[in-house]
Amino acid sequence: MSFSTSDLTRLGDTLWEIPVGARADMRVPARVFADAELLEAILGDRSLEQLQNVATLPGVVDAALAMPDIHQGYGFPVGGVAATELPDGVISPGGVGYDINCGVRLLVLPLTVEEIGARVEPLVHELSRAIPAGMGRGGALELDDAGLNGVLQNGSRELLQLAIGTDEDVERTESGGCLPGADPAAVSERARLRGRRQLGTLGSGNHFVELQVVARVDDPATAEAFGLALGRLTVLIHSGSRGLGHQVCTDYVRLMDAAREGYGIQLPDRQLACAPASSPEGRAYLSAMACAANFAFGNRQAIAHAVREAVARVLGRDVARATRQVYDVAHNVAKVERYGGRDLCVHRKGATRAFPAGSPDIPEAYRAVGQPVFVPGSMGTASYVLAGEPASLERSFGTTCHGAGRAMSRTGARKRISGADLRRQLEAQGIVVRCPSNRGLAEEAPFAYKDVERVVDVVARAGLARKVAQLRPLGVVKG
Amino acid sequence: MTYRFLEHTGEVELELEAPSEEALFAEALAALLELTAGGETGEPERRDLVLAAADRSLLLADWLAELALLAELEQFVAERVVTLELDDLRLSATVEGRRGEPPHLVKAVTLSGLNVRQEGESWRGHVVLDV
Numbered sequence: 001m002s003f004s005t006s007d008l009t010r011l012g013d014t015l016w017e018i019p020v021g022a023r024a025d026m027r028v029p030a031r032v033f034a035d036a037e038l039l040e041a042i043l044g045d046r047s048l049e050q051l052q053n054v055a056t057l058p059g060v061v062d063a064a065l066a067m068p069d070i071h072q073g074y075g076f077p078v079g080g081v082a083a084t085e086l087p088d089g090v091i092s093p094g095g096v097g098y099d100i101n102c103g104v105r106l107l108v109l110p111l112t113v114e115e116i117g118a119r120v121e122p123l124v125h126e127l128s129r130a131i132p133a134g135m136g137r138g139g140a141l142e143l144d145d146a147g148l149n150g151v152l153q154n155g156s157r158e159l160l161q162l163a164i165g166t167d168e169d170v171e172r173t174e175s176g177g178c179l180p181g182a183d184p185a186a187v188s189e190r191a192r193l194r195g196r197r198q199l200g201t202l203g204s205g206n207h208f209v210e211l212q213v214v215a216r217v218d219d220p221a222t223a224e225a226f227g228l229a230l231g232r233l234t235v236l237i238h239s240g241s242r243g244l245g246h247q248v249c250t251d252y253v254r255l256m257d258a259a260r261e262g263y264g265i266q267l268p269d270r271q272l273a274c275a276p277a278s279s280p281e282g283r284a285y286l287s288a289m290a291c292a293a294n295f296a297f298g299n300r301q302a303i304a305h306a307v308r309e310a311v312a313r314v315l316g317r318d319v320a321r322a323t324r325q326v327y328d329v330a331h332n333v334a335k336v337e338r339y340g341g342r343d344l345c346v347h348r349k350g351a352t353r354a355f356p357a358g359s360p361d362i363p364e365a366y367r368a369v370g371q372p373v374f375v376p377g378s379m380g381t382a383s384y385v386l387a388g389e390p391a392s393l394e395r396s397f398g399t400t401c402h403g404a405g406r407a408m409s410r411t412g413a414r415k416r417i418s419g420a421d422l423r424r425q426l427e428a429q430g431i432v433v434r435c436p437s438n439r440g441l442a443e444e445a446p447f448a449y450k451d452v453e454r455v456v457d458v459v460a461r462a463g464l465a466r467k468v469a470q471l472r473p474l475g476v477v478k479g
Numbered sequence: 480m481t482y483r484f485l486e487h488t489g490e491v492e493l494e495l496e497a498p499s500e501e502a503l504f505a506e507a508l509a510a511l512l513e514l515t516a517g518g519e520t521g522e523p524e525r526r527d528l529v530l531a532a533a534d535r536s537l538l539l540a541d542w543l544a545e546l547a548l549l550a551e552l553e554q555f556v557a558e559r560v561v562t563l564e565l566d567d568l569r570l571s572a573t574v575e576g577r578r579g580e581p582p583h584l585v586k587a588v589t590l591s592g593l594n595v596r597q598e599g600e601s602w603r604g605h606v607v608l609d610v
Contacts, residue, residue: 045488072488074591074607098587098609194551204584205610243551246586246609250544253590258533271591409486410610437517437582479584 003048005039008032014462015395017063018052025268026055032066033396033462041407041450045072047079053268054082059089059276061344065396067351068458069405069450073097075271078350078406081399084277086336086343090265091282092274093252093289095347097332100248100289101296102207102240103174104374105304105328106385109311110319112231113213113474119314120211121432124475126310127209127235128434131303133202133479141199141302148192151199152184155294156301164305166325171363173328174353174371177297179335182290187244188251191288195244195295200302202239204437206444207479209307210236210376211432212383215472222369222387222468226326234471235323236383237303238376239479240332241296248292252285277345286334293333300328326385327363327372329353331402339397346397354388354400354465362388373465375456376403378449379433379441379478380426383471384456391463400464404452413448414439432475441478482510487607490589495604500535503595503602505560507543508574511585512558514610515550519579525561530570535595538570539604540588546574547585547608554578585610 008016011031016039018030030051034042042048047070055064060082070079075094084090109116116123141162143151150158156170156177170177202209212234217223228234241248256273259281265274275281304325312320334347355362355371362371370387377383381404392398408416417425419438422445426433435441459465485492493510497503528545532538549555557576564571586609594605 047488074490074589074609078489094589094591098589190548194548204582205586243586250587254537257590269591270593271589273590406488409488410491411484412486436580439582 001049003043005043014458018048023052026052028055028060029063030055031063032070033458034068035454035458038068038450038454038458042070047072047077050077051080053272054080056268057082057084057090057092057272057274058265059084061085061342067399067401068455069401069403071406073349075269076347076349079401080349081347081351081397083339083344083346083397086345087278088276089345090274091277091285091334091345092272092347093249093256093285094271094273095349096249096289096334097349098246098249099240099332100245101293101330102332103296103300103328103330104376105237105300106326106374107235107304107307107323108227108326109233109235110322111233111315113233114231116233116315120474123310123314124211124432124434124477126314127211127307128477130306130310131202131209131477132200133436133477142197143199148196149184151298152187152291152294153182154178155297159298159301165301169301169304169325172325173297174330177301177328179290179293181287182294183287184291186284186288187248187291191244191247191251194247195242198242198244199295199299200306201242202303202479203242204440204479207239209303209477210473211475212236212471212473214469215382216470218467218469219387225366225369226372226385226468227324228326228385228469235307236374236376236471237300237307239299239303241292242299244295245292248288252288255281289334293330297328329374337398339393344397348399350402351399352402353398354386354392355398356388356390356392373400375401375452377452378404378446379444379476380429380431380446380473381452384452384467385469385471386456386459386465387468389463389465392465395462396464400459401455404449404455406448407450408448410443413445414442416447417442417445431473435478444478482506491608491610493606493608497602498600500565500602501563503604504539504542504563504570507539507604508546508557508560511543511546512556514585515556515581517580517582519556519577521577523575523577524555525573525575526555526557528570528572528574532568534568536593538568539595539606540590540593542570543606543608544588547588550581551584554581556581
């Protein structure tokens with residue numbers, strides 16, 4: 001089904017609704033945070049139909065929500081948020097996605113762009129050598145069974161035993177780098193096989209490591225609390241749970257696809273396969289998902305370690321030691337959170353938790369200013385640092401956007417530009433590019449994404465998060 | 480026989496058509512090859528695959544998932560079907576390919592819109608890949 005603006009009711013400056021009566025199987029309305037221009041882009045694919053499908057899930061409460069970076073995915077749209085009431089509301093592995101706990105981690109260096117001078121290109125080159133990228137490649141860490149179990153159960157903290165990361169890194173990670181309830185026995189042998197040699201690897205697709213400079217500060221006090229200042233260098237890491245997470249999702253979509261009839265669940269899209277969170281299938285998935293999420297936290301920690309090693313080789317050991325982690329946030333995860341006296345299972349698929357100041361779930365160092373949120377732009381455009389705001393708890397289950405959001409298919413992007421031409425364009429803008437695949441580079445062209453500034457404007461106007469700083473790219477290592 | 484990639488904002492959406500069900504599965508391999516080919520070297524190698532699924536659509540998903548997994552774990556890019564037999568809900572196949580440097584990751588084969596059906600003299604398939 002295709003939509004036009006007239007199918008939606010405008011609820012406010014940045015909020016639109018497809019009413020619950022629009023389709024007989026919807027249990028709650030579907031709501032989109034967007035301005036008029038972003039809404040036009042959103043209407044160009046099937047993302048709103050997918051959001052309506054999410055609104056049919058058993059146990060879903062309040063509304064199926066879409067952030068302004070929403071685009072068509074499978075099952076859930078990317079940028080989709082849905083909460084189901086426990087104990088009997090469903091958990092849907094497709095509502096988390098294949099790349100469980102895909103997320104971003106921001107590091108800040110104790111140097112300014114002036115101080116690094118001509119060493120930008122050597123540093124980006126060294127980052128590309130230090131961090132395995134591309135399809136399925138092995139990484140710096142090869143784990144035996146016990147080591148893998150440790151990461152699956154304990155996440156980031158497990159890597160401290162290998163001198164990878166610091167206590168402060170772990171503290172400055174969403175959920176302390178470890179989701180509770182992880183049970184390695186819920187993870188299949190095939191998933192373990194896929195993950196065994198991938199800890200510390202970037203992967204492919206839209207994953208990247210980017211060297212950036214703080215180009216603008218919107219909220220000086222919060223920026224200072226995050227350790228950011230105008231001109232300072234940052235490194236943004238975007239990766240997830242690699243093949244291990246992909247296989248966990250595959251395994252449990254299949255399990256729930258087979259089991260759902262037994263629970264009397266009818267769905268408009270088979271990829272939404274789900275089961276009550278309290279069921280044996282639901283509990284097993286939550287245990288396996290926690291393992292994959294912990295693996296992803298560990299993966300980004302290992303990549304951050306490789307970044308520090310590269311920094312040490314190019315800029316010196318003292319600079320590496322003083323390179324600090326701002327925070328690490330998940331984009332694809334389901335979590336049990338409490339809203340309005342209800343225990344809810346909040347699915348975030350391409351969306352970021354954005355808890356406000358005062359939340360006990362964010363590090364003490366940030367409790368006065370709110371949780372850091374990182375919104376990567378597309379290659380060649382700015383990324384943003386935001387901070388969670390109180391309205392997120394009232395309007396979006398404590399959630400905000402996760403990126404610019406695709407606006408064009410990969411095929412469409414490749415038709416418009418070759419990887420070689422894009423590489424030249426980016427380098428002409430002064431951005432150092434390292435990417436093993438010209439095809440992969442072309443697919444991530446900046447014009448294939450929505451305008452990230454407009455996306456963050458919407459979440460700021462909606463009161464979900466406020467702008468703290470803008471980060472401009474200096475160099476990118478693409479998976 | 481044909482395959483084509485449809486416009487999909489986030490992922491890769493694939494439509495298949497072939498005169499037989501076996502040929503449909505061979506077309507799916509050809510489409511995946513377009514995504515994963517790159518830098519293959521050395522002598523051709525063969526792999527035997529035996530799969531079973533609850534329905535034909537899931538069998539197509541499993542087929543693509545197995546081929547994608549060979550690329551991820553062994554850097555083995557399947558280039559052609561040597562033999563392929565479908566028996567009820569089981570598939571037995573031998574594929575030939577070479578080791579290379581597959582540039583494009585297929586993370587998973589989704590169930591979204593997954594479909595295998597016969598229309599007149601043709602077999603049609605539809606699948607969305609997470610990339």
